[in-house]
Amino acid sequence: MRIDVVSIFPEYLSALDLSLIGKARQQGLLELTVTDLRGFATDRHRTVDDTPYGGGAGMVMKPEPWALALGAALERSPRTADEPGERPVLVVPSPAGEVFTQATARELALREHLVFACGRYEGIDERVVDWSREHFEVRPMSLGDYVLNGGEVAVLAMVEAIGRLVPGVIGNPESLVEESHSDGLLEYPVYTKPALWRERPVPEVLLSGHHGRIARWRRDRQLQRTAARRPDLVAALDPAGLDRADRAVLAGAGWTVAGGRVLRDDTTGGDAPGSPVA
Ligand code: J9T
Numbered sequence: 317m318r319i320d321v322v323s324i325f326p327e328y329l330s331a332l333d334l335s336l337i338g339k340a341r342q343q344g345l346l347e348l349t350v351t352d353l354r355g356f357a358t359d360r361h362r363t364v365d366d367t368p369y370g371g372g373a374g375m376v377m378k379p380e381p382w383a384l385a386l387g388a389a390l391e392r393s394p395r396t397a398d399e400p401g402e403r404p405v406l407v408v409p410s411p412a413g414e415v416f417t418q419a420t421a422r423e424l425a426l427r428e429h430l431v432f433a434c435g436r437y438e439g440i441d442e443r444v445v446d447w448s449r450e451h452f453e454v455r456p457m458s459l460g461d462y463v464l465n466g467g468e469v470a471v472l473a474m475v476e477a478i479g480r481l482v483p484g485v486i487g488n489p490e491s492l493v494e495e496s497h498s499d500g501l502l503e504y505p506v507y508t509k510p511a512l513w514r515e516r517p518v519p520e521v522l523l524s525g526h527h528g529r530i531a532r533w534r535r536d537r538q539l540q541r542t543a544a545r546r547p548d549l550v551a552a553l554d555p556a557g558l559d560r561a562d563r564a565v566l567a568g569a570g571w572t573v574a575g576g577r578v579l580r581d582d583t584t585g586g587d588a589p590g591s592p593v594a
Contacts, residue, residue: 317427317482319348320389321471322382323434324364326350328468337476340485348475349392353377356384365437374438382433382444389431390451404429406452407474408445409467413456416474418497420457424474425481432474434467500553502542504534505594536565537594543569544593553578 321329329350332338340346354362358380365375386406393404405427414420424430431452433440448454459470480486496503507518521533539562542549550566555573558566563573570581 317346317425317479318392318394318429319346319475319479320392320429320431321348321350321434321475322353322385322389322432323350323466323468323471324353324436325434325466325468326352328434328466329472331472332475336485337479340479340482343484345482345484346479349389351385351388353381353385356381356388358384368438372438376438377435377440377444379441379444379447382440383447386431386433386444386448386451393429395428402427403451403453404431406448406454407432407471408440408454408456409434409459409464409470409474410439410456411458411461411463413458416457416459416470416477418477421474421477421481424478430478432467432471434471436466499557500549501538502546502549504537504541532561535562539565540569540593543571547580550578551580 323329332341332348332350337346337348341348353364357364363378364381365377368374368376390404395401395404405424407424407430409432433444445454445456457470457474459473464470481492483489486492492498494503507522511518511523519533521529524530543566550569550571555576555578558573558578566572566578571578572581573579
């Protein structure tokens with residue numbers, strides 16, 4: 317996979333030299349280039365922003381440096397524009413984008429070329445997005461409902477989430493199977509030695525060696541946790557994937573399967589999370 321990142325703070329992305337993603341780059345599994353947008357400024361002050369038409373606070377990123385930088389990224393594409401096959405994906409981090417999820421990460425991990433455009437200030441001139449649609453599949457992407465100072469931190473998160481799904485990047489691919497969100501539930505709690513720590517014992521079932529009981533206990537904790545912390549995920553569960561024991565745990569947390577869906581028993585409670593669980 318090839319990844320290009322364009323930013324006015326390329327040093328921000330130096331974390332991608334480290335750990336698993338850094339190793340994957342050294343091994344040639346990921347080819348990642350970070351370029352400085354200012355290198356594509358057209359004046360001697362290397363200006364990349366200007367005042368917004370229509371007035372308002374802050375500055376807007378100028379279109380031409382972006383078109384030049386994205387054009388340079390296109391030239392590094394493993395495929396040329398007239399070759400058949402997929403276009404590169406242009407990911408534009410923005411609180412106004414679609415929400416980036418594990419499903420998005422899985423989808424993007426299958427693509428050959430991803431380009432990330434890190435905006436700063438009040439954003440990038442919208443015509444850059446229009447122009448880019450002629451060359452890229454453009455995906456404005458949000459990490460969630462909060463605002464950052466620029467796209468760089470969001471790109472770090474997305475590149476890590478996507479990069480670890482590229483075959484060979486994670487040594488033990490089995491560890492990908494059980495993770496949070498892969499089955500629509502949060503992870504179960506984990507424990508290690510010592511068995512008794514500051515008067516707190518590890519749950520006894522985990523010391524029992526009884527694999528069936530351990531699996532059931534973990535599944536119950538996943539369901540309880542998800543019900544308490546992420547009712548949105550419980551409501552999205554497919555009842556076909558829930559056995560009798562699952563349904564009993566969910567019933568205890570105030571959820572019932574009816575009409576092919578998982579429904580909250582008491583709808584007067586609104587979206588407030590349930591009581592805290594481990
Ligand atoms: C400037 O970018 C952001 O503020 C941003 C990007 C991605 N997700 C967010 N929630 C915010």
